[in-house]
Structure formats: structure tokens, C-alpha cells
Amino acid sequence: MKKLQLEDLAKKLGYSKTLISMVINGKGNHYGVSKKTQALVLDAVQQYDYRPNKFAKSLRTGKSHFVGLIVSDISNPFYGLIAKTIETLLFNKGYNLMVCSTEEEEDREKQMVEMMLEQQAVDGLIIASALNKPDFYDQDKFARVPMVFIDRVVPMHKGSFIVTDNYGGSITLVRHLLREGNKRIACLAITPLFISTIEDRLHGYREALLHEGVEDPETLIRPVRFEKIDKDVQKHLRDFVKNKNAPDAFYCLNNNIALALLQALHKKEFASLANVRVASFDDLPLFDLLDKKVVTVSQPVEEIGRSASALLLDMITGKRKDHANVVLPTRLVKR
Amino acid sequence: MKKLQLEDLAKKLGYSKTLISMVINGKGNHYGVSKKTQALVLDAVQQYDYRPNKFAKSLRTGKSHFVGLIVSDISNPFYGLIAKTIETLLFNKGYNLMVCSTEEEEDREKQMVEMMLEQQAVDGLIIASALNKPDFYDQDKFARVPMVFIDRVVPMHKGSFIVTDNYGGSITLVRHLLREGNKRIACLAITPLFISTIEDRLHGYREALLHEGVEDPETLIRPVRFEKIDKDVQKHLRDFVKNKNAPDAFYCLNNNIALALLQALHKKEFASLANVRVASFDDLPLFDLLDKKVVTVSQPVEEIGRSASALLLDMITGKRKDHANVVLPTRLVKR
DNA sequence: TTGAAAGCGCTAACAA
């Protein structure tokens, strides 16, 4: 049985496709279709469960009512919550979400963006980009489609951003540690280091330390590779222990590092580090369950999703022409 | 500047749209286009960065190269990991993923399915359904599009399933607790109770207990509402404490309950329960970080995603006509 | 080995 389409419905009702289309799209009044006819049409739509073919409609109108979301890892609860927030808001406005995970690989990100934009598959795009140069997104061909960058800032000539105050949050957190009496605060950073969130957090860390006039922060910063978190964290711990210059606190630049650190601290090998203070950027509910009291700054995750979808919708519908740059505040979570 | 389209490219090259289209779609050889011409066309495609309009193509071919994924909560890492696995596999095959979160609401689920299928927006659908009756999915109008049900079984006349062995895993876990000397094992179940995963886990729990001839399991089963997990868990604990009939172990039917329980056990109010054993269906890496040793059965989450996408693709491409029903084994994680 | 032309199902300008 073939699917019912506009023409069939028109025949059944004895009206033209045009009229039916007008009514279905809520333009009945605008075109002066009589109330009676409108009701008749709407009833038939119900009765026969008619739904317009999405692609025909999109082809004709140039609007897909799809929005793309590109993040490094959709299984990361941080992005998961953002995705959920965005999806829910968009769905209620008649938009659907296409999700892509880049695994932090630049080529995949570019490929995904081109696919979505060039094929004109989406009306707008929300991206947590792993790129740190303006050239890619600054291309003219992308100017057609509204984009909102979240979480991470990409240096660009134009472009809207919804990000957290990584710099400020970092300062707050490190100052808190200092105030609590920590003298040597090591920093476990995640690569690639050039991603704006990490850069800003590092910047905040340096600033807070220098401000206090303590030892050169650079010797305390240790990079951890995205693909080898556990291994690298342990390597650094081993190094500290061996050289007998262990810090009294670790500041982890993201959750995954904090988790790896906490895990490692359970090892006999690192028993001497049992009392170090652990701090982390971005909070997790599970930290409440641990005996080790982890200090964090939490990000307004859902707010990022909400702002991004609201902004993008305004851009898509033309309500907003200019770019917006929102920096959301963090909250210190002492424990 | 308008986007380049087939016609423009054809003019530039002095060939017809037909020929270009044939070559781009890899049918050059089939139609006997000379190698030289093919190379020429492909070069131009590169050079001008031409990409066919997705909607025109879909309208014409009837294939969208979109796959839908519907789950109750995309921010739940369990579904997040499934989504990521599916997305990655599909992307490599030229498909894109549309994600929807139902919040466990039946109406939203139905609405989403109808949207995706009726509008012919997706070539296939992967669903973790919250429905427990066959009528909705058994409708003829849905027969056109391949569907793979994951995680939860929906009673249907036909339909493919990729699920975990919830019944067997539950038995294994409870037997393990019994073997370890636990006598009174309370069961914290999540509502709605009719969802197949929960039903099966409950069934396994009952079976394991009855088999050992201990007291009536029904008195030990406590329902926890999806929307009020923390509150309900605490209510039950309070109840047990007040009546001085606390169990020596809690079996949580999912992760979220386990987390709520662990959180609650930190409260002074429940200090008397400090030594209860905690067990949970579905493992979490964070359990490694806790002092309380949580026993679990872990599910092959990525395998669910892999099997589901592979199966769906085979159904979409017609490689597979019949339905498949896969039950994946669980693994006991002692701690 | 290549091209002309029809048509996928819809919307909207224009006509009536």
C-alpha cells in the first residue's frame, strides 16, 4: 500500500493541492480559506493520518528543520546533557537533532561540518569544536548557515559563542586551594592543549599561582594525552613519587583526568599520596559519593544547551541578525 | 553567491547533468562512461567542491541515508555510549544519526516514531522503547521501514531485538549474593515496572530467591519512581530502619538507583545500614573509586550498538529479509 | 558513450 500524499487527499476532498497545503501549513486564514473548509481539511488530515513528505517539503522551501550538533564525544555525560537539553527544546519547536561525534579528530569534524552544511542538510549548527584556527569556519561557503559555538571558543571573525568562564573559574578554584593552605599545586592538563577551554583554565591556574608569588607554575604543569589518560596520569604520579617532590594538591583540568587520578590513587604504589587534595574543573554528582573530598567548579551545563538552542533558533528564524557572545559563570563546589 | 549545483557543473564541463550524476554516483563504468571523462568529472567535483543537495537526492531516490535513534534519555551514559557507537559506525557507511530523547513518556515516543517514519525522514530506526504493548509498532504503516529494538523487548509479532540477558544476569547476581552469605536481599526496582528489562531482572531476582527457599521475595521488592529516585529510595530505607527489619543487601535494578542508594547511605540517618552489601544491574567505572564494594553485572553496551547498527544496515540494504533476535550475555563484576 | 526529458511530492506566485 502506497503512502497517502497530498494529491490523494485533494481528490478525496474535492479540493486542490494548493488549498490543502495552505491549510496544513497554518496559512488558511492568511489566504482567506473559510473556517468550514479549514475544519474539513484538518479533519481529513487526522482521519487519514496524512503527513507531508519531509524531503519534498525541504527541497521546495529550502528549510530542513534539522539542526546539527557536533561534539567530540556524545557518550561523555557533559555533552550528553547538552544534547538532551538541546534536543528537547528543539523538538518542541518542530526541529530535529542530528548528532555527530568527532572523537576530537579535526578531519572528522571538518568532514561532518561540510557534509551538514554543504548538502544543505541542516538549518543551523551547534558545535563544540576541536579546531583552534579561524580559517576553516571563516570560509564564505559556511556563511549561509547560522552556527553557534559552545563550550570551546574558536578564533573567528564572526560567530556566536556560548561558553563557560573557564579562566575565572580556574582562578577561583586555585585561589581556594591556596587559601586552604596548599602550597604546591600540580596541574594535570589534557591534550590537545590548544583547545580554548584548556588554554583558559591553564591561564587561570598560572595567574592564580603567580599572583601568590609561589614557585614557577610551569614545572608543575603536566600534559595528559586524550587517548591515554590513565597511563599518563600514572606516569606523572610515579615521577612525582620517585623524585620525592610530590605536590600537596592536584588540579585536574577536566573530569576524566580527575577520575583517572582518583582511580590511580587507590593503587598501593601511590599510597604516599593518600592525603593529597584533589580538585577538578567541572563537577560530577558522583564526587558526592567519594570519601576523598574533591573540590570543583561546576559548569551550568543545561544552561549552555538552553542558550545555544534559543540563540540558534533566533538566528534561523531571522529574529536575530548579529552575533552573540555569552560567557556563563561557574560555581565553586567545596567539599 | 549561490551554491553550485549539478547544472552549473555540467555547463562548466560541457557534459550533461545525466553524465555527471552517473559518474558521481559511481555508475560511470556501468553506463560505459570513458575513463578519461570520469576522471575529468571527478576532478571538477573536487575542484569546485560540489556536493549534491541532500533533499533533492532523497526526494528522487526515496532514500534519506538518515537513521533514527530513540531512547529515553540521551544524557544517560548507557544510551550515550550506544549512541556514540552507532553514530560512528553509521557515519563510516555514509549514514547520519537523528537522536531523540523520550523522557520515558509514551506519547513523546509515539510522536517521534510517527514523525520519523511517516514523513519518510529515516531509512531505519533503532529504539529503546518504553512501550509494552504490541499495538503501536504492529501497525501496517510502520512495516515499510526497518526497525531494530534495543535494550528493551517490545512484544510484537515481528521485529528485531538486540537485548541483554537481563533474566540470566539477574539470577547470576542474586545467586552470588546468596553464596556470599547474604540472607535478606531487598530489591529496589525502578518504575515503570512493565519495561521488559526491569520485568526480566525482577523475574530473575524472584527465581533466584525462590530457588533457595528463603522468605517471600514480594515483601522485599520496593518500587522507586523514575522521576523521584532519591526521594523514594530514602523513603524505603527509612521504612526498613524504622521497622528494624533492614536487609543485609540491596539489589538495585539499575544504576541510577544504585547511585541514589549510595548517596543516601552517606547520611547519618542511615548509619545503621553502613555495612549492607550493595549490588546493581549494569556496571559503572566509578564503582571502582568507591570504598563501598559494589557488586554488579555489566552489560556489553558497545556490542549492543554495534550489533544494532550492523543489523539495521543489513535490513536497509536488503541483505537481510528476516528478523533477528539477539540476546547478549552479561558479566559478573565482583568487588 | 552521451543527452533529453520526465518526475520524486511539495509550496507559492499568480490567476480566476
Added chain:
DNA sequence: TTGTTAGCGCTTTCAA
């Protein structure tokens, strides 16, 4: 208040 008609940009049949 309603209908006719021309495309949206592509693929594919059929003809050359």
C-alpha cells in the same frame, strides 16, 4: 475563496 502551474535539484528511463 479556490485552482493552475511552475519549479525546488536531483536520478533514471529511454533514445540517440
